[in-house]
Amino acid sequence: MRATIGRMIEASGLTKHYGRTVAVDNLSFTVSEGRVTGFLGPNGAGKSTTMRMILGLDRPTSGDVRIDGEHYRDLRQPLRTVGALLDAKWVHPNRSARAHLSWLATSNKLPGTAVDEVLDLVGLTSVARKNAGGFSLGMSQRLGIAAALLGDPKVLLFDEPVNGLDPEGILWIRRFMHRLAEEGRTVFVSSHLLSEMSQTAQDLVVIGRGKLIYQGTVGDFIAHATENSVLVRSPELGRLAEVLSAEGAKLSQDGDGLQVSGMDSAEVGELAAAARITLHELSNHAGSLEQAFIQLTGGTVEYQAATEEGPTA
């Protein structure tokens, strides 16, 4: 059975328990072909677990996930359908890049010619005979991507591919992903870095504590999440916070000011005036994806810093 055209990954009610930990909680989403879809969530949100379930490396407690309409375990030649980069350092330290890829190709019945092609694609041809154990993180990531591309798959999964990379490495990966999507492939890439995702992805699946928070385009995410965001500064920030939250505003600390959502600047100004609170700044704020993320993940961010717990001023 082929999936609905365009939807290459379909998760439905996907759930994973590890003992009493609910790593993934009734998660449903779709990932479209020809686009880069960012899989976003704070550390521990359940991204890696979801990716492992997509790849059949972990069995869901309940629910279901399919690639192009099939369960991973039913794919006849999995590497020709889906390629994945989960852990870039997963390579035999004394094997050359070429030997590593040749071994993968042979054991998966892929043509040996694919090895040179993918080495060339990721720019590792000149170091192909060097031991992969001595590779920098950026080179290891490229090798991992080469391995994922060996079977010329239409679906690619990358788990935190830019983690620890320098700006040049990040740019390379970002451009490479765009290129893969332009070729019509489905690119699903996880990250906890919103600013990075806003430049890499066109679509987003955002999760917090294993639950779906948002699915849609990056642009809609920003527009939706930053609606009515107002930045306000005042020498009486604590009292202002009390007045605003009593009227139902959502607040988060922003430097020495407050980000107010659920209320427009006129309402904030009038409430402050009625309470005789002096304001030093009152401005409509076009929030970044970062702010949108903090706002949307709100109570679900497990590592939340003190500054995100609410106003303390």
Ligand SMILES: Nc1ncnc2c1ncn2[C@@H]1O[C@H](COP(=O)(O)OP(=O)(O)OP(=O)(O)O)[C@@H](O)[C@H]1O
């Ligand atoms: N094999 C496992 N056994 C027990 N608990 C696990 C296992 N794998 C993941 N977990 C727990 O499940 C939750 C989700 O973890 P997961 O690694 O999927 O999150 P993540 O979003 O990928 O975060 P990170 O980026 O930190 O890896 C966490 O609470 C984690 O401790």
